Amino acid sequence: MNLYQADLHIHSVLSPCADLEMSPGNIVSMAKNMGLSIIAITDHNSTLHAPLMRRLAENAGILAIYGAEVTTREEVHCVCLFADEDSRADFQNFLEVHIQKVPNKPDILGYQVVVNEKEEIIEEVEYSLHGALNVGINELEAVVHAMNGIFIPAHIDRPKYSLTSQLGFVPPDLNYDALEVSINSSIESICIHNPSLKRKRFIRSSDAHFIEQVGSVTTTFRMENLNFDGLLKAIKGIDGYDIMLP
């Protein structure tokens, strides 16, 4: 078994709230500097930067997972991760069909640009990626798992856009692979207040919006080879695969 450092929640410049320095190239360079082996690009309600990210990451010896941070109808943020280009493309299509298409106002809400490897803008998303999908969290979970993805409600300890803020508490019947907790909360204290979460899986990531935040919070993965299947096994904690939190 090998140990790999992973940051599975990173926003690129495509996210309206992310810094303009967050180009795929800069993110990969920073990830390399920070010693990360696995990163996931999780822009708000879009996967459009993921393919370029993977190409650049591969050259740096880093596994870049396709992903998005999706806003459900309840306005709960969920990190959704996918294995391959086919499922990413399917999921991108799903996002575009179901998001409420409110025109973006870049000067107020932020720019939403897709760039190429030369950091030239090749596309600007015209509807606001801040919008929510018309899809509830249970349905989103089912869709992600039907595409063999990984489903992780984001920053559940945060007072906004989280399971706890929007839905009061973690729904006992929700079929998530792990719960993301920010570095500010101890897992122990979360479990004291929510005993039903004691045997659940937890993960920490940076939720980076600025370049210096990339890799600032990581989870260590114990797995054989660097691939999506191993990642899923480690998150689930099976076959000796595991994750370790800071």
Added chain:
Amino acid sequence: MTVLDIIKSLGLKVYTETVGMDREITGGYTSDLLSDVMGNAQAGTVWITLQTHINIVAVASLKDIAAILLVKGLEPEPNTLQKSLEEGIPILGTSKQAFEISGMLYQLLYSNR
């Protein structure tokens, strides 16, 4: 005033058939953040919301909410409906948006004061 009274007066849809029709109503609370409702809603109120997730039933049960009223024609998810029948909490519906139905309920409850 009971749940049945407001259903008749405001022309509300009833998703839970006869469950909890005689519950007494003491006020209303309009909010879509369940954490806020858990912290601030009073017992006996009608909770006006656009949330349809199953957690609304648990929150309503916890706070002794008299009835949940869904706005804009939204319908409870199947497991939400099932849970509300088990818990005996009526789920009502209206095609109106929250501001309008809140105003109507306010007038109905407090116009004679």
